Amino acid sequence: MRNTRRTTLRSAAVVAGAATLLALPAGSALAASPAVPGAPAAPATAPVEPAPSVRAHVTTVRLADGSVAKVYKAGADGFEADVLVGSTRLDTLVSKGAAVAYGQSNGLHVVLRPDGTVTSWMEGAPKPGPKSDAEKQARRETSVRITTPGGRIAKFVDGPKGKRVKVSTPYGHAVAAIDLERPSAYDDGWTYKLVQDGKRVKFVVIDGRSGGNSWVYDFGGRLIETYTVDTAKKGGPSLVVLRHHG
Structure with missing residues (x-):
């Protein structure tokens, strides 16, 4: 009876352990296995101080x-x-x-x-595969959309490839794409520019048909400056009024 009871407890312990542990590499599993009854005892070794784990x-x-x-x-x-x-x-x-x-x-x-x-x-x-380069880049990019004074849509994109602006019609047709290497584009009387101002990059919209009225945005899409050109005197000097916004 004593031997039967000892065998039953040992079997239950093995079953319980198998039900709760994830499969380990073969070397780890063997290292963690209990001693076989009746096998000679391993030679005594000096205790090893466990290294602290942070x-x-x-x-x-x-x-x-x-x-x-x-x-x-x-x-x-x-x-x-x-x-x-x-x-x-x-x-x-x-x-x-x-x-x-x-x-x-x-x-x-x-x-x-x-x-x-x-x-x-x-x-x-299906086993999940590594993310594509396009997916990784999309996660690192940020973008903001605004409607410019001329009715065009400007999308500010900031990511691994640098800052750039894509200009399109409200219906999604591409008009222009500018970055710091190609910082200016012209369309139907409107000029779109990227300007490096110290560490900041500004987006400028210029209405050529009005004589040069301009709107300046930061790269968060906020209007920060406007320039109004007064051309009341024909042939006389123009007056440019600058207004700062919040």
Whole structure:
């Protein structure tokens, strides 16, 4: 009876452990396996002081099956991800240097990459691939749209390729595209310019048909200056009135 009871508890412990842990690489699984009954004891070694582990929380990612991965920066060149269901930690994936960490359990696949990003998918579903260059660039770009005094639409784009403005009709037909290398464009009496002012870049709209009335915008799309040309005296000197806006 005593032997039967000991065997039953040991089997239950093994089943419980298999149900909660994500699959580990073969080397790790072997290292974590319990000693085989009856095997000779391993030679005694001097205890090793564990190195202190400092982890800083980076982000929490929702996984494909509804569980979560809490990602931590661990040391100078590593990341760790705790896979959690509620308050229960199923596993910890460790990526150090250029290594990719991988785990799976009950059809869930989880990958922790060297840059700390986590992807997951369910068995049978398409494996998510790396983001395309176009998608990465789109995430890094910002854009603002305004309606210019002449009725054209100006779209301010700021991103890895620098600052640029795309001018189009209200119906979406392209009129002009300017940047700091090609900073000026002309269309139907209107001039559109980009001007470098110290660290700021300004967008200028000039109405040539009115003698040069101008509107100046910052790259957030806000009107910051207007210039009004007084041409009342024919042949006489023109007066330019500058007005600053908030």
